[in-house]
Amino acid sequence: MVDELLKWRGEFPILDQTVYLISHSLGAMPKGAYDRLHEYAEVWATRGVRAWAEGWWEMPVTVGDDVARIIGAEPGTVVMHQNVSICQSLILSCLEPTPKRNKIVYSELNFPSVMYVYEAHARDGKLRIETVKSDDGITVSLERFLAAIDEETLLVPFSHVLFKSGFLQNAKAITDRAHEVGAMVVLDAYQSAGTVPLNVKELNVDFATGGSVKWLCGGPGAGYLYVRPDLQNQLEPKTTGWMAHEHPFAFETELHYAPNIRRFLHGSPAIPALYAAQSGYKIINEIGVEKIREKSVRQTTRLIELAQEAGFAVTSPQNSGNRGGTITIGHEEAAALTSELIRREFIVDYRPGAGVRISPHFYTKDEELELVINEMKKIKDARAYSVHESAGAAF
Numbered sequence: 461m462v463d464e465l466l467k468w469r470g471e472f473p474i475l476d477q478t479v480y481l482i483s484h485s486l487g488a489m490p491k492g493a494y495d496r497l498h499e500y501a502e503v504w505a506t507r508g509v510r511a512w513a514e515g516w517w518e519m520p521v522t523v524g525d526d527v528a529r530i531i532g533a534e535p536g537t538v539v540m541h542q543n544v545s546i547c548q549s550l551i552l553s554c555l556e557p558t559p560k561r562n563k564i565v566y567s568e569l570n571f572p573s574v575m576y577v578y579e580a581h582a583r584d585g586k587l588r589i590e591t592v593k594s595d596d597g598i599t600v601s602l603e604r605f606l607a608a609i610d611e612e613t614l615l616v617p618f619s620h621v622l623f624k625s626g627f628l629q630n631a632k633a634i635t636d637r638a639h640e641v642g643a644m645v646v647l648d649a650y651q652s653a654g655t656v657p658l659n660v661k662e663l664n665v666d667f668a669t670g671g672s673v674k675w676l677c678g679g680p681g682a683g684y685l686y687v688r689p690d691l692q693n694q695l696e697p698k699t700t701g702w703m704a705h706e707h708p709f710a711f712e713t714e715l716h717y718a719p720n721i722r723r724f725l726h727g728s729p730a731i732p733a734l735y736a737a738q739s740g741y742k743i744i745n746e747i748g749v750e751k752i753r754e755k756s757v758r759q760t761t762r763l764i765e766l767a768q769e770a771g772f773a774v775t776s777p778q779n780s781g782n783r784g785g786t787i788t789i790g791h792e793e794a795a796a797l798t799s800e801l802i803r804r805e806f807i808v809d810y811r812p813g814a815g816v817r818i819s820p821h822f823y824t825k826d827e828e829l830e831l832v833i834n835e836m837k838k839i840k841d842a843r844a845y846s847v848h849e850s851a852g853a854a855f
């Protein structure tokens with residue numbers, strides 16, 4: 461079988477040096493990022509302040525349009541921010557909890573940074589958080605999640621794919637239930653966009669957010685926020701700044717929100733990060749997420765087979781319909797095993813409760829799947845690691 465996606469390997473320098481199976485954490489850097497960052501410096505050096513009018517000012521929206529294509533959104537419905545945490549704060553700053561509608565519902569397997577945002581806001585007593593428990597630390601019962609969403613629910617911030625285990629949640633069912641009772645949802649698509657096809661319009665989510673560090677191969681500092689078009693002009697974010705103003709260069713003393721997605725901006729944007737991120741989006745858009753998913757399902761299925769043949773316990777969901785692009789392998793000394801793999805240039809990571817996380821992406825060769833499992837088996841059989849060592853990759 462010819463794997464046509466392997467033609468992209470030459471674009472990613474790190475693939476020549478390592479077996480790189482960590483796109484759930486930091487996707488490989490495309491060579492194009494070198495050129496784009498050089499271009500950024502060149503524009504700054506030669507155009508100086510004129511660069512703002514020549515494209516920089518517009519970049520949070522124009523780059524947002526590149527992301528919009530990946531998540532099935534219309535142009536003009538996505539803006540760029542630094543990260544997911546700030547996007548969640550910004551969303552919450554648009555909402556007014558009342559004594560009758562003040563509940564935030566999420567699962568305990570949500571990304572912790574997201575939970576910290578809501579926990580911190582709940583300190584003033586106006587919000588209540590209902591945390592849906594997981595039985596196994598890997599999955600979340602849909603039935604239990606839906607049952608927690610009721611007429612008192614204000615917002616449901618949930619991950620499409622859980623960061624720890626790769627469990628793929630039923631975004632449609634969660635969104636429909638929230639809407640049925642008059643609540644809104646924030647879809648955190650960080651672990652799905654770029655590896656699981658996703659259409660925010662079809663799902664009818666109110667908000668979606670994510671970042672570019674992982675499957676989008678865009679590097680840090682390029683988070684995104686989608687707001688459903690019909691909601692945009694009804695909301696007035698309190699996390700705001702001059703870029704959200706209808707006439708920012710009038711420098712008026714009062715805030716009049718822009719009548720479009722720009723009202724979800726705040727202060728000056730992180731321009732270098734936006735330059736760096738675009739090469740990854742371009743490649744993902746050129747390939748198309750459907751094709752990436754097809755390959756991902758084939759390779760994650762193969763990884764599960766290989767891991768089980770080698771005597772490892774796979775903790776991520778076995779059914780491909782229930783998982784994103786990552787598989788996890790439980791092992792009592794997973795942290796030390798991971799450190800040793802990294803030392804041998806097999807780049808993976810580890811999460812407590814789930815085990816070693818391994819992710820092929822569109823640039824992964826089938827033989828690399830065999831190589832990583834063989835290496836893990838060799839290390840395990842020889843116990844060639846120190847049990848006191850912790851995982852080398854903090855992210």
Ligand SMILES: Cc1ncc(COP(=O)(O)O)c(C=O)c1O
Pocket residue numbers: 542543544545546571573619621622623648650651670671683
């Ligand atoms: C599902 C999910 N949400 C959010 C984040 C990161 O949030 P932030 O962009 O605020 O760093 C991650 C990163 O690991 C993640 O996996």
